[in-house]
Amino acid sequence: SPSSSKRSSDNSGDKASLTRFDTLPQYQQITMIREGAQQLGLDDPFFRPHEGVAGAITRIGGRELINYSSYNYLGLVGDERINAAATDAMATYGTTVSASRIVSGERPIHRQLERAIADSYGCDDAVAFVSGHATNVSTLGELMGPRDLILHDEWMHNSALVGAQLSGAKRISFPHNDTASLASLLERHREQFERVMIVIEGLYSMDGDVPDLHAFIDLKRRHQCWLMVDEAHSFGILGQRGLGLREHAQVNASDVDIWMGTLSKSLASCGGYITGCQALVDTLRYLAPGFLYSVGLPPQVTAPAIRALEIMHEEPERVARLHNISRYFLDKAKAIGLDTGNSIGVAVVPVITGSSLKAARVAQTLFASGINVQPIVYPAVPERAARLRFFLSSEHQQAQVDYTMQHLQSAMQQS
Numbered sequence: 495s496p497s498s499s500k501r502s503s504d505n506s507g508d509k510a511s512l513t514r515f516d517t518l519p520q521y522q523q524i525t526m527i528r529e530g531a532q533q534l535g536l537d538d539p540f541f542r543p544h545e546g547v548a549g550a551i552t553r554i555g556g557r558e559l560i561n562y563s564s565y566n567y568l569g570l571v572g573d574e575r576i577n578a579a580a581t582d583a584m585a586t587y588g589t590t591v592s593a594s595r596i597v598s599g600e601r602p603i604h605r606q607l608e609r610a611i612a613d614s615y616g617c618d619d620a621v622a623f624v625s626g627h628a629t630n631v632s633t634l635g636e637l638m639g640p641r642d643l644i645l646h647d648e649w650m651h652n653s654a655l656v657g658a659q660l661s662g663a664k665r666i667s668f669p670h671n672d673t674a675s676l677a678s679l680l681e682r683h684r685e686q687f688e689r690v691m692i693v694i695e696g697l698y699s700m701d702g703d704v705p706d707l708h709a710f711i712d713l714k715r716r717h718q719c720w721l722m723v724d725e726a727h728s729f730g731i732l733g734q735r736g737l738g739l740r741e742h743a744q745v746n747a748s749d750v751d752i753w754m755g756t757l758s759k760s761l762a763s764c765g766g767y768i769t770g771c772q773a774l775v776d777t778l779r780y781l782a783p784g785f786l787y788s789v790g791l792p793p794q795v796t797a798p799a800i801r802a803l804e805i806m807h808e809e810p811e812r813v814a815r816l817h818n819i820s821r822y823f824l825d826k827a828k829a830i831g832l833d834t835g836n837s838i839g840v841a842v843v844p845v846i847t848g849s850s851l852k853a854a855r856v857a858q859t860l861f862a863s864g865i866n867v868q869p870i871v872y873p874a875v876p877e878r879a880a881r882l883r884f885f886l887s888s889e890h891q892q893a894q895v896d897y898t899m900q901h902l903q904s905a906m907q908q909s
């Protein structure tokens with residue numbers, strides 16, 4: 495459960511110790527992991543400051559590295575047209591809208607962004623939140639209640655789990671992408687609940703694989719449920735034009751009840767959105783706590799997202815480049831015998847190392863060779879599934895991938 499690590503293990507009755515933060519079990523766990531890593535001679539790979547735009551290349555500690563740890567999928571961060579959009583919006587509106595949109599925080603660019611998002615999907619309307627995480631928390635928290643059921647993929651992002659928990663609905667996970675298990679859960683439980691929501695992602699950032707959307711749509715129709723798709727890693731990425739899972743699976747926008755996405759990845763900004771039918775969007779606009787009780791999106795964040803969306807539509811070659819280089823990466827990795835799990839070879843390619851220690855060691859060796867990639871270790875994934883996660887961008891070059899493969903192969907053999 496999202497809160498299980500928060501349960502106190504201190505039964506000593508010593509209430510004074512409970513007022514100290516260093517007795518928190520979750521703090522003790524972090525400390526143990528850090529100390530263990532130190533003893534094994536591993537550098538801490540977390541919170542490393544990047545000293546400029548993090549694209550296919552980044553700068554850390556004064557060194558330039560090939561970078562596979564950012565979600566800058568279309569290479570738009572730092573694009574001067576997007577920077578200019580931010581500067582212009584700031585010149586007009588300043589750095590904040592100073593209130594929730596319902597009160598006095600509404601600006602024309604907010605509606606412009608939401609219209610552009612809704613049109614990109616072919617939906618009635620959209621609503622933009624100040625963070626992608628808050629979007630999932632508030633949407634699930636608002637729409638679902640104690641008489642309802644949320645069924646989600648076991649690899650669903652934390653934001654949806656927290657939203658589900660906030661809603662008070664019953665929450666059951668099904669094995670990753672397993673529609674047969676979902677079907678039997680629906681057969682067993684559907685009748686006992688009022689509303690049922692199935693929550694999946696458009697492209698899973700852990701494995702780089704996609705759900706069988708047609709099978710999910712079929713199930714949600716048969717069992718009278720809602721289907722929500724989180725497109726954080728699929729909008730701007732999947733489909734020839736980057737229109738996401740809808741384009742990849744060739745379905746209509748209205749086949750999915752709730753499309754969710756973030757502005758922080760392919761759209762080079764910050765924030766999240768929901769797009770769908772008018773009643774859904776109006777409900778969230780008037781009631782979702784993370785929208786209603788939070789400041790509107792800042793101008794210098796809103797305008798770049800509008801511009802990024804325009805560029806995405808005008809320059810589909812970015813999406814094509816992303817697809818080509820990702821496929822190149824996957825093919826090369828497979829050719830040298832690496833385990834890339836179920837990755838379909840679009841934007842995300844994991845390399846499974848089989849142990850947390852090996853993942854950390856290989857990442858450290860690569861870092862020394864000028865390659866930045868994050869290890870994903872237990873407990874984020876089961877120990878056997880520890881991995882390095884490579885995020886590609888449209889701006890990566892084949893020579894960078896070749897260099898990476900050469901070093902990755904020897905690091906995997908030596909670690």
Ligand code: PMP
Nearest residue numbers: 625626627651653724726756758
């Ligand atoms: N959903 C998914 C699937 C994500 O991966 C993330 C962030 N990595 C979010 C939601 C939250 O988005 P943001 O970082 O833009 O708040």
